[in-house]
Amino acid sequence: MPKSSIVKLGLLQHACVADPKANLAKALSLAEKAAKQGAQIICTQEMFRSQYFCQSEDHDFFGLAEPIPNGPSTVAFQKLAKKHGVVVIASLFEKRASGLYHNTAVIIDADGSVLGVYRKMHIPDDPLFYEKFYFTPGDTGFRAWDTKFGRIGVCVCWDQWYPEAARLTAMQGAEILFYPTAIGWHPKEKAEYGVNQHGAWETIQRSHAVANGCYVAAINRVGHEIIDGVGGDGLEFWGQSFVAGTSGQILAKASTDKEEIMIVPVDLSKVDVTRTHWPFLRDRRIDAYSNLTKRFIDQTA
Numbered sequence: 001m002p003k004s005s006i007v008k009l010g011l012l013q014h015a016c017v018a019d020p021k022a023n024l025a026k027a028l029s030l031a032e033k034a035a036k037q038g039a040q041i042i043c044t045q046e047m048f049r050s051q052y053f054c055q056s057e058d059h060d061f062f063g064l065a066e067p068i069p070n071g072p073s074t075v076a077f078q079k080l081a082k083k084h085g086v087v088v089i090a091s092l093f094e095k096r097a098s099g100l101y102h103n104t105a106v107i108i109d110a111d112g113s114v115l116g117v118y119r120k121m122h123i124p125d126d127p128l129f130y131e132k133f134y135f136t137p138g139d140t141g142f143r144a145w146d147t148k149f150g151r152i153g154v155c156v157c158w159d160q161w162y163p164e165a166a167r168l169t170a171m172q173g174a175e176i177l178f179y180p181t182a183i184g185w186h187p188k189e190k191a192e193y194g195v196n197q198h199g200a201w202e203t204i205q206r207s208h209a210v211a212n213g214c215y216v217a218a219i220n221r222v223g224h225e226i227i228d229g230v231g232g233d234g235l236e237f238w239g240q241s242f243v244a245g246t247s248g249q250i251l252a253k254a255s256t257d258k259e260e261i262m263i264v265p266v267d268l269s270k271v272d273v274t275r276t277h278w279p280f281l282r283d284r285r286i287d288a289y290s291n292l293t294k295r296f297i298d299q300t301a
Contacts, residue, residue, distance in 0.1 A: 010039025015223030082112030170212035184237035
């Protein structure tokens with residue numbers, strides 16, 4: 001019997017609290033429910049084990065990190081993956097070595113084995129998003145993995161703004177690009193900039209689906225997080241996790257403020273159909289792109 005080209009994605013959108021153990025328990029519970037609802041590839045939101053602590057620069061928060069693959073979150077999701085025969089993408093704060101920390105996604109196959117990790121390549125530094133204080137830029141490069149249910153690529157949050165990241169992942173055969181995410185509004189800016197900020201975030205990722213003829217799944221958190229000891233207005237995460245089809249169309253989209261388990265079927269056979277009808281990969285002028293490896297092209301030099 002031929003293998004079905006239909007794969008069900010499970011996206012876990014929820015709020016986080018200050019207790020890492022409670023957040024892990026919540027994510028595992030949602031993943032369990034997603035598996036029972038038929039999800040075959042399950043993805044968490046970015047750094048689901050904690051509130052978004054990058055709102056400040058505080059050395060105490062390094063204590064939230066854990067090793068991979070021997071840390072509690074990876075081990076717990078390996079057991080879940082094996083129990084239910086599902087693929088899991090878990091976004092974690094990784095302690096790689098003393099003084100060396102990464103924002104990392106671990107990819108677990110349906111037999112519970114760790115296929116590998118992706119370490120976030122692009123690290124932001126903006127008001128309330130002080131990630132450069134915590135995370136060493138990734139050194140894995142952009143990668144894709146063959147899982148039981150298809151070939152997938154994973155990037156993390158700020159990576160989603162870079163066409164180069166999506167392209168290099170798709171060029172390795174990724175049929176689905178996953179983006180675990182933690183993004184939201186500064187409450188005082190929401191009225192003036194909120195619609196445009198969210199629109200840009202959704203548009204750039206839908207464009208990755210168009211340009212590469214693949215599926216895109218973005219998984220964001222919800223909730224208004226004000227970190228103890230930091231105060232201020234905090235961040236209001238905008239949720240709206242979504243899956244885009246191979247032509248960039250929205251296949252499913254979550255709410256702005258509710259905990260949701262999104263079960264979204266995608267047809268992997270449409271990747272080849274799209275890429276042959278809109279042959280962007282065929283028509284790339286690879287002989288003319290060498291300047292992409294430069295920081296800037298100075299026409300006056």
